[in-house]
Amino acid sequence: MPFEINSLFTVIGQAAVYFVIFLLIAAVLGSLLVAYSFKTERFIFPNFMLFSITVLENLVKALFRLVRMDDSIVDKVGIEVRNKVSIKKFKDTPKNKRIIFLPQCLRAVDCSSRLGPEGMQCTNCGKCEIGQAKKDAEGLGYKVFIVPGSSFVVRLVRKHKPVAILGVGCITEVVSGLEMCEKLNLYGVGLTLDRAGCVSTVLDWDEFYEFIRMTD
Numbered sequence: 001m002p003f004e005i006n007s008l009f010t011v012i013g014q015a016a017v018y019f020v021i022f023l024l025i026a027a028v029l030g031s032l033l034v035a036y037s038f039k040t041e042r043f044i045f046p047n048f049m050l051f052s053i054t055v056l057e058n059l060v061k062a063l064f065r066l067v068r069m070d071d072s073i074v075d076k077v078g079i080e081v082r083n084k085v086s087i088k089k090f091k092d093t094p095k096n097k098r099i100i101f102l103p104q105c106l107r108a109v110d111c112s113s114r115l116g117p118e119g120m121q122c123t124n125c126g127k128c129e130i131g132q133a134k135k136d137a138e139g140l141g142y143k144v145f146i147v148p149g150s151s152f153v154v155r156l157v158r159k160h161k162p163v164a165i166l167g168v169g170c171i172t173e174v175v176s177g178l179e180m181c182e183k184l185n186l187y188g189v190g191l192t193l194d195r196a197g198c199v200s201t202v203l204d205w206d207e208f209y210e211f212i213r214m215t216d
């Protein structure tokens with residue numbers, strides 16, 4: 001009997017060692033793919049990359065820091081890969097089932113819009129690009145909301161029940177927004193700000209217009 005228990009512990013121990021080795025190899029391969037994709041903008045084995053970025057995120061980022069590389073590359077590539085995976089479904093979704101979320105930090109500092117139950121109520125005063133962008137996107141059939149935070153996003157998603165979402169924000173917001181889309185089985189794509197912060201943030205609006213027209 002003791003012999004059987006010893007054998008069982010040995011098997012469990014060996015399995016644990018193999019599992020750790022598997023995780024390490026997966027993290028190293030995932031890191032190499034992320035770095036390659038970042039340099040070349042070519043995304044090979046996207047599903048494996050997403051697995052390594054999602055399940056082994058901390059390990060992959062630790063490997064980046066170990067070789068003195070910026071670990072935000074992992075999030076940037078993760079956003080690109082998720083965009084690529086979702087873009088076809090996003091395009092196939094009727095416009096009235098798509099929502100765009102813009103962050104309130106993109107507004108002009110002297111914006112006079114008021115906060116309502118559906119986010120900031122833009123009056124298209126012309127002081128920032130949001131008014132025109134909202135008008136253009138709504139003209140294409142999108143619903144557009146200017147939101148002060150993720151709690152608004154969750155509430156508006158529950159209320160309007162979109163099938164696809166374009167989220168604009170800083171890297172952290174976009175990553176968590178795309179993860180929320182995955183959990184809710186929504187087709188999420190994200191555009192990141194060129195300059196993040198609490199106010200006076202900057203978006204490449206050409207990229208925004210190009211995206212909403214390209215998916216028209």
Ligand code: SF4
Pocket residue numbers: 107108110111112113121122123124125126127128129130131132
């Ligand atoms: S265009 Fe809209 S969001 Fe921009 S400053 Fe004017 S009211 Fe505010």
